[in-house]
Amino acid sequence: MTLELSHLHRRYAGFAALDDVSLRIEPGEFLALLGPSGSGKTTLLRILAGLDYPDSGSVRQHDRDLLAVDARQRKVGLVFQHYALFRHLTVSENVAFGLRIRPRKSRPSRAEINERVERLLKRVQLDDLGKRYTSQLSGGQRQRVALARALAVEPDLLLLDEPFGALDAQVRVALRRWLRNLHEELGLTSVFVTHDQEEALELADRVAVMNRGRIEQIGTPEAIYQQPATPFVCEFIGKTNKIPLQRANGVLTGGQRPLGADPWPGNAVGSAIGYVRPEHLLVSAEPAVDGWAAQLRHIYLAGGVAHLELDVPALGQVLEADMSSDEVARRGLQPGQSLVVQPRLITAFPLDAQGEADAAARHVLQPQAAP
Amino acid sequence: MSGLRGTRRPSWRHRLLRGALIALVMAFMAVLVLLPLAAVFIEALSKGAAAFMDVLAQPETVSSIKLTLLVAVLAVPSNLVFGVAAAWAMTRFEFRGKALLGAFIDLPFSVSPVVAGLVYVLLFGAQGWFGPWLSEHGVAIIFAVPGLVLATVFITLPFVARELISLMQAQGSEEEEAARTLGASGWQMFFRVTLPNIRWALLYGVLLCNARAMGEFGAVSVVSGHIRGLTTTMPLEVEMRYNEYDYMGAFAVASLLGLLALLTLVVKALLEWRYGDELAARAPRGH
Numbered sequence: 001m002t003l004e005l006s007h008l009h010r011r012y013a014g015f016a017a018l019d020d021v022s023l024r025i026e027p028g029e030f031l032a033l034l035g036p037s038g039s040g041k042t043t044l045l046r047i048l049a050g051l052d053y054p055d056s057g058s059v060r061q062h063d064r065d066l067l068a069v070d071a072r073q074r075k076v077g078l079v080f081q082h083y084a085l086f087r088h089l090t091v092s093e094n095v096a097f098g099l100r101i102r103p104r105k106s107r108p109s110r111a112e113i114n115e116r117v118e119r120l121l122k123r124v125q126l127d128d129l130g131k132r133y134t135s136q137l138s139g140g141q142r143q144r145v146a147l148a149r150a151l152a153v154e155p156d157l158l159l160l161d162e163p164f165g166a167l168d169a170q171v172r173v174a175l176r177r178w179l180r181n182l183h184e185e186l187g188l189t190s191v192f193v194t195h196d197q198e199e200a201l202e203l204a205d206r207v208a209v210m211n212r213g214r215i216e217q218i219g220t221p222e223a224i225y226q227q228p229a230t231p232f233v234c235e236f237i238g239k240t241n242k243i244p245l246q247r248a249n250g251v252l253t254g255g256q257r258p259l260g261a262d263p264w265p266g267n268a269v270g271s272a273i274g275y276v277r278p279e280h281l282l283v284s285a286e287p288a289v290d291g292w293a294a295q296l297r298h299i300y301l302a303g304g305v306a307h308l309e310l311d312v313p314a315l316g317q318v319l320e321a322d323m324s325s326d327e328v329a330r331r332g333l334q335p336g337q338s339l340v341v342q343p344r345l346i347t348a349f350p351l352d353a354q355g356e357a358d359a360a361a362r363h364v365l366q367p368q369a370a371p
Numbered sequence: 372m373s374g375l376r377g378t379r380r381p382s383w384r385h386r387l388l389r390g391a392l393i394a395l396v397m398a399f400m401a402v403l404v405l406l407p408l409a410a411v412f413i414e415a416l417s418k419g420a421a422a423f424m425d426v427l428a429q430p431e432t433v434s435s436i437k438l439t440l441l442v443a444v445l446a447v448p449s450n451l452v453f454g455v456a457a458a459w460a461m462t463r464f465e466f467r468g469k470a471l472l473g474a475f476i477d478l479p480f481s482v483s484p485v486v487a488g489l490v491y492v493l494l495f496g497a498q499g500w501f502g503p504w505l506s507e508h509g510v511a512i513i514f515a516v517p518g519l520v521l522a523t524v525f526i527t528l529p530f531v532a533r534e535l536i537s538l539m540q541a542q543g544s545e546e547e548e549a550a551r552t553l554g555a556s557g558w559q560m561f562f563r564v565t566l567p568n569i570r571w572a573l574l575y576g577v578l579l580c581n582a583r584a585m586g587e588f589g590a591v592s593v594v595s596g597h598i599r600g601l602t603t604t605m606p607l608e609v610e611m612r613y614n615e616y617d618y619m620g621a622f623a624v625a626s627l628l629g630l631l632a633l634l635t636l637v638v639k640a641l642l643e644w645r646y647g648d649e650l651a652a653r654a655p656r657g658h
Contacts, residue, residue: 051548071551078552084545088567098553101563153553 001027001061001156001189003048008057010043010213017043018054019213025157025191030183032200033193035210036236041193044210045159048191049078061156074157077150081162083142085134091145092117092130098153120148123182140171147179151186158183160192164199176203197237201225209233230359231349234275241281241319245272245348252348252365255292255314259343263363264350272350273357274365280345281321283308285331291342294319296335301325308333310341343367411629414622426623434600435608435624441516442591442604443584446523450580454531455573459565461532462539463547473536479528487525488593491518514596519604522590527580534576535569542568571646575639582635586628 003025010018017040025031033041046052047059050071059066066074086094095117099108108116121127124144134142143163150158163179164172180203183190194200200207201221208218209232217229228234235242245254247262247270254274262268284291294310297318306328308321319341333339346365349357381389416423426432457476461469479487493499495512505512512518546568550560566573588606595602597611605624612621 049548049552051551071548072554072556074552076552078549080545080549082545084549086546086549086564086567097550097555097563101550101553101555101559149549149553 003066003157003189004058004060005044005048006058006060008044008047008054008059010040010047010052010054016040016213018047018057021057021213021215023208023215023218025189027189028187029189029205030180030203031189031191032204032207033191033210034195034197034200034207036195038212039210040213041210042161045078045161045191045193048157049076049159050074051078075153075155077153077155077158079143079146079150079158079160079163081165083134083146083166085142085145085149087134089134090130091126091132091134091137092121094134094145095120095148095152097149116152117148120152123151124148138171139167140175143167143175147182156189158188158190160190162194163192164196165194172199179203201237209236211236227364228275228347229362231273231275231357234347239278239320239322241276241278243274243276243315243317243319243343243346245274245346246270247272247350254343254346255312257290257292257314259346259367260365263348263365264361270350272348274343274346274348276319276343276346278307278320278322280343281310281319282342282344283310283321283323283333284340284342285333285337287338287340289340289342291340294339294341296333296337296339298335299328299333301328310339312341408629411622411625414619415626417622418619422619423623423626426620427627429620431599431603431608432620432624435603435605436627438516438519438601438603439585439605442519442523443581445520446527446584447577447581449520449524450527450531451573451577453528454535454576454580455569457532458535458539458569461536463544476529476532476536479526484522484526484587484589485593488522488590491521491525491590491594495521513594514598514602516602518594519591519602522594523584523587526587526590527583530580530583531573531576534572534579538569538572539565571642575642578635578638578642582632585631 005021005023005025008018008021010016019040021040021044023044033044035041043052047054048066050066050069053067086097089097092114096113099113099116102108107113117130118127121130124147126141126144126148129137129141134145137145143166147160160179164176167175176199192203201224204221206218207221207224209216209224211232217224217233219227219229224233224237228237234240243254245252245259247264247268249268250262252259252262252272259274264272282291283294287293292312292314294312296308297311298309300307300309304325305322306325308323308328310319310321312319321341344366346367348363348365349359350361351357457472460466461473461476492513494501495505495518496502497506497513499513502513510517512521546564547560550564555563585604586606587604588610591604592607592610595604595607597603597607599611603611605628609621609625609628612618612624
């Protein structure tokens, strides 16, 4: 069942939580809504669940207007960030809740309910804990109870609000791999909200990056990371170096070095902004190489990867470059050393007179290294 | 000096102050609370148990007990319904005038009960705003049971609402939203999720509300008219007997109210001991 969200607007007291959001959710896909807090991702999730309503716009499922369907009839499973388990009920009773409250004619028999609850608890690996109260469980266990409870009503759409937000790092990684497997087994359409890009990129089939009530970019994790579409996505996803660029006489320069032909038509003189990922900065110890002169200030060893902090006087700023720790050792790099830095891949946006970047005019530069 | 000994014990001055303070509070309690309470029971039984039972069997006493129970039976459920509705509105909805509603719920605690009673006389009394219309239609509110109930409802209005508002605020509405998405109707959500979460706080509020409803004197006294056997509740009966120099009788009826107070205290302590964490506003879970 394809979900078609179009032109959703939602305002709260002077603040636009959703500003013209349109989105297509394909059947069986695992979609992440990624963004900082206040970007509108939770509002979008609550609208899908029927707990909030847009001021305008529509949500359609085939020919059905989903907004006209009450939350209780939507067949949507929602897992809350803080689980929202019923504290006066046991684990089994929590899972059985959605079945027990059904009207008599659509309610499964007691034996069927018990059997289904048992099967679900086994699926979330909690089959021994059915008799416990939820206050006796760990965070990860509670999360799985919440998931089993949502799955018990056999939803068409599973929604997860920051599903791993309240868990510690180790449990988080284990649980998200497990959730990915479960999603594949069930073949359910799932949407989850997160502010953690690593989580979104690792888990989702597609990621929608949200900022200030708008979807900045939607695409596969690879596309989001490799081809960020807007300055916000460049800065929000992964690490990046932000470099001021100048446009003059048909040439784009940065730090007094020509980087290529000015890709934008129109006014010949102006400025632009460029983003370079740390792994796209080539570092060389040979002064003959064409590039920005830099001084190596620090080497931060983070396991297999080393982060180099490079002071570039031509840019008047510090750049970060990544290389493998082995490479650092092989080349015998030392803090204080003079180096040459070359950007290999720049995502650039022209700036207008007000200094606003034009996301639509995005251009990717691949400056040629001098032979 | 304590530093030299290597331990930090409270100095003798400190200990003296602490002891004096505790003794002062204890003495205060003994003289002002325990002594009068004991006096009530001693005085009530001063002429023997038989005389005590005689007083309780008198028709005036019986009718005052019945009336007190009747008023409580009408006033407490009204405030239970109002309290739950008010707490729900205050914690689950956003609307204009919410802060004002919150302030007005507390008003009966800050206004003198006599004033509360007088307001009802002004509204519904023979010379009041609605008095002539009411008497034309043969409805008696002031100097009758409806007036007693109204005054009692007013006085005890905040007990249930206040207890629930702080708790429901802290618990948040996520569990109710979860119930909705699982297919619960409004009533199912209330009876299966909300009510179990607030049941002990609700009971606690009802208990305090009931104790006050049965013991209220000021507001009830103004609207009652002191008609023996008709509009005299137990606290009013105590006063009337006292004014008639029937001290032993006054204390006998008073001892029943004293017993009610003690019973309330015991149940309250029991609730606090057993369900303290569910009564106190729990730490919110995030957001």
